Amino acid sequence: MQNIKLIVEKHSDGYVAYPIGIEGVVIGEGNSYEEAMSDLESAIRFHIETFGIEVLKSEFPIL
Structure with missing residues (x-):
């Protein structure tokens, strides 16, 4: 298992999350933090x- 840093943004119409x-x-x-995180988890698995x-292997690891 690898740790992935995530950004979660709260907007007036919901949440956006990306790795x-x-x-x-x-x-x-999603409309909630939990929905956005669930949607992101699904998107990462699919990707x-x-x-x-x-x-997941980046030439420039994020510190």
Whole structure:
């Protein structure tokens, strides 16, 4: 298991969440924090299944 840093933004119409350091575009959204995180988890799993675990290997790791 690898730790992934996430950004969660609260907007007037809901929440947006996205990971840092994953190749490609992955985003989750929802009306609540929990919905956005659940959507993001699903998007990350799909992204890894589609493009392989290599998307987690970044040349420039986030510190």
